[in-house]
Amino acid sequence: MPKSRGKPKSIEAHMESSSIEEPEESVGTPIPQEEEPMRDEAVPEPAPSAESVQSEEWWNATASAPDWDQPAAEHAPAEVIPRKGLGMADAYFCGHTSLFPLSRALRAIANERLTGLLRSFWEQEPIELLARDGEIVFVTTRDLNLYCPEVPDVLANVDVVVVERSREQQRESGTPFFLSLAREECIALDAATELMRQYGQKLFSELWTAPRAWIMFEKNPDLLSNVADVPGDPNVRDWALETLRLVQNPDQPPSFDPASIPAYTKDGFERVQKLKLTADEAQFASQFNGARSVQQIAKNLRLDLKSTQQLLFRFLALEIVECWPGSTAAKPERQTFFQRLRRSRQRDR
Template identity: 25%
Template structure:
């Protein structure tokens, strides 16, 4: 499979960026997205995309300014642009003197609008290029086609990282049991446990299936689908957030293995989630099902398999179930179904917009939150090693996350969770929380693990708040980097110290010991990618912002460093604004 053309999206709307990533990514394009005009100019110079989708209104500059900057640079002067605008034909005259602008995409647009526009523009550009002998010569010298595309390789790497992360962080614990035996099988048995292997196989199978036999089968319920594809292309939660961010009504269908889950969305809010396995759906409700006759049950089960309509709804319509129970039944089972879908192996999805939802959905549907589904999934997690990897000591202190107030309403807590949460104040240690709440210490560990995983609470680093933690740096340039940066940090409203580390030190262990607020590593002085991977695999320090320093800009090296886990890659000379932005991101 060949690597698709690169399309650069410049738009300040997070929803638009995510939507275009999904739509164009599923169509075979490599999609890169940025938020501001200046970022777009810099990225275009670095990657030379085949096409740029440019929003007309940006926060830092106008689209005309972006076009002018691109036209004045020899590297980007010939790159075609499509202007995305809600002003219709009113803006066309403004771009009359900009031959780079080859078309306009009216907002709001649908996924097919985008795909057709990009395909049409690239076909026109290819026809123009074919007449150029120089371009034809370059095309004939193209590299040999590879088995997997870059996008597929990236997806596989991300899947491996996510699936193995929780086991790899336990290696120090496994070391305590290690004796005189071959290391490879010892660690393999503990890391490659059956559930991890199942998930890995489920992730990689679609990649090989696409090569052996191209997947031409339609996705689940894809008749009239605006958007469909593989759920492994991005985290499922991000996909669901993106679709809900459209603010429209419709059905999101998720297929994993033998199960098809349907999420009914009303104006961007999930209100009902069901699936096509009615026997599992009603399991545990023996009292409610006691008076249902076999014939009515068979009809209700068949309808749920066919359309996803919950069997409970059909039974109420047949007057064999108390209608007062229905909203709570559908809500509880919906949360459980959503949690199971988020935890399932990668599969396929389809999104269809609907002007109106089924009557029964409007009657019983109420808001279902992804946050609550994730919390319920974690309640079912019976893996003490994961809990122990996060909550490591009775002396740890947690505080409430910055967005706690706006998100706490998304959750329904157990009594024990409420007792623990009420005592998290940034001062009480784990041991004290257990004593004051009356909740057993072991259960406190589990609750803190769950609340931290859903982002409601944050572990305080030892020795002060994140804002007070030093900046750790490894760079040999004392005069050009170290001294100016130290002065910049001292002169801040809230001063921060600079902590230098030598390349002959164990840098990863230094990060673990110091818990800095920001890490800056010169990529020429150390294997920076290996350090970044080590940080991201350690739950205790995985959220520390990291930036790699390059002696000069190198797009390919920047890509590799970002894939390794760096939040940013800074080329010398570094700008004060870049450091401030990274410090602020670590304090959020």
């Protein structure tokens, strides 16, 4: 029984789409020259015979067979994206601190064990934090007046010329001059590491109160190839809290209200238990119940408002708590059934 007239046309359309998908196989297939004008002039095709239909179906099946037999790996190179080299700098995250806080950036470095450089751009010279496998190696800047304006007393026995040469190297490359002195065996590496930690934390603490700061983390293992001998600080949580303790007079936002109520964030209560808190910080954290205001907490702990704001600033910066506006309208006292009944009888009299 002869098939419908549209059947051979659909086979040709399928052959045409197959030739587009696999240009290598269609190169050797001769295409009659008269088919192109037939498409342009829309000349009706004659009714095919059963033999021609069978022949075209057999040819179509033969042409499509390589699609099933061909391995999928031969099509993969067309979709492969070239991979960057390991030594190429790669921006992992960036943003303004008002939208991407410093504490969140430090948690990302620790949780994902990142290796690279965290650059902080603000009103002064950029501050750079080097991290290796989620550990903080050191914090530095090229501005010596910002990093260490005066030479510490522990370097009194070191040659002044050597110290000044090391400080000049920091102005050029950003390498802490304490590390340069240790490389020249002027001081021990342990002493240099402790000095870099002390001055690095003091430097990083300036960013907590910076009004406008923009941060960017670059994944670049090559940046730490020259500091393989410097140990890192694995406890990023306590490292960040120590930098917050160095902030003496934190500026509260203009919208800060002492009547606001601090409450734990989604994972704040879980994270605060992992911190090494001081006695004052632990007592302050125990007052967060979602109902006490800042004024009430200060009254309970017998703290002045300035000390209370300083403690609250640390927990807010670490995103452990967030402040909610206090209720201005007093809620009506809830009465029992008998109280409402007694009051209704008094009104009836």
